[in-house]
Amino acid sequence: MDPRNFTFMFYGFLAAWLIVFLYVISLARRGARLKKELENVRELVSSSQRSTSSPVQSAEPTHKQ
């Protein structure tokens, strides 16, 4: 038996630190995902802006029956 209740004290500390640690990990992962998504969207915007500002291509010949 544990007269000092040390085991459960350890469990309590472990639980507290683990919950905060898991949250910090999830924040870090979310941050990395958002950063990557921001880069992708910025690229998407700049490529779509480039395509709208480029000269109009000649129309393809229509198929004659």
Place this chain on the structure above:
Amino acid sequence: MRERIAIGLAVGAAVLLSYNLYQMFMVLPDEAMQGAIYRILFFHAPSAIVGMIGYFVALTFSVLYLSSGKLRWDSLSASVIEVSLVFSVVNIVTGSIWARIIWGIWWTWDYRLTSALVCVLIFAGYLMMRRAIEEPTQRARLSAALCIFGCVDVVIVWKSIEWFRNNHPGPVLTIRTGGGTMDPAMERIFYLNLLAILLMAIALVLVRTRQEATALQIDSLRRLANAA
């Protein structure tokens, strides 16, 4: 700038926590009745206090959003609620572990535990709901409403069950009792740990708010890309 403040706060919290842990395990003796397990209090109660303060800070931000319409307030509110929820969960879990030894049961329906659980349920629902709504203004409006109703509800739960069920230990801090119920050395470490957890919470809120701002930026860039 915000990143530097967050890092500064995190470092401050880490230094304080290291000092407090040293004091807790190397300097402070075991408690007369509880043994070593009383040390859980140094995380359990500050987490509860930080959580509760957070919800009412989020309430202020929600009201500011509804009056100004600026999404910045909604981002702040959501970030504060998320971090407060984490600390509320820490509060409930550490409390249950302590209670298993001291009371012999994992849970009881007294007013503080019940209102803590209701808080967690309301604000977990808040976060779930936010994930389900893509349009920022609609999400902000619904979040603000739920935050306001949720905070009022928590106060009602707290006061009403206090009339009926009270197993939880009463106040021990000098500011509540006027002195004599807690060892001064333990009380000092308690306040230092409260400060450390508060600093940690503010750092996490700053990081989370930055992420919310990035998400809004991504959303508006996507709309721009679709419009082009």
Place this chain on the structure above:
Amino acid sequence: MPGRLEDRPPLRMKTVQQALCVARKDLAIELRTKESLNAAGAFAITILLLLSFVFDVTSEETREIAGGLLWLVFAFAGALVFNRGFARELPNECLDVLLASALSRASLLIGKAIANFVTLLVVEFLSLIIFGIFYDIRWWLHTAPLAASFLLATWGISIVGAVFGALTVNLRLRELMLPVIIYPLLIPLLIAAIEITNLLFSAQPSLSEGLLWGRLLIVFDIVFTALALSLADTLLVN
């Protein structure tokens, strides 16, 4: 021709009159279609039937938790009612028309809450009769306090259901989100309603304890109705 312009009543009516107008419209639709009544009523009776298999309905312990069983059923049936409340205005853009009309947002909200309230009361009354039969509970022994507690608790549920029904009406996952949002908010109200109901079903109900829980119901109703009215204009937008 509906009548001369100068003979028509003024558009600006008081909030209560507007709210009753909205409630009357919703209740007329409900009376004709019975969509919420049928769904909520059938659900309530099915759950009561299932619960009567789970618990030994003749035992004293079951009588002690009868209030809890009943209010759980009402809370779940209520979600079905609130989902329809604003959702029935979505086809043909009726909700946009209501919001653009001269109706105040507060009266629209209260009107919907009144309609929810009446519908839920009907479901509760029917369930109480079935419950009395299945569980052999003599609920008519303290009719006046029971009716008062039902009215107060049902209003609290209805106003919260109306507010969040309005806010979630355009959500893709409305049916999922509405219960997740409103049930934690309703916890204090449901606790009070359950305690009062259990007291009134017992042999000798304690008046002082009943009044304490009744006070909670009144506080909840006043606070949440006031919140709903003050936030209606901000929350209900196109």
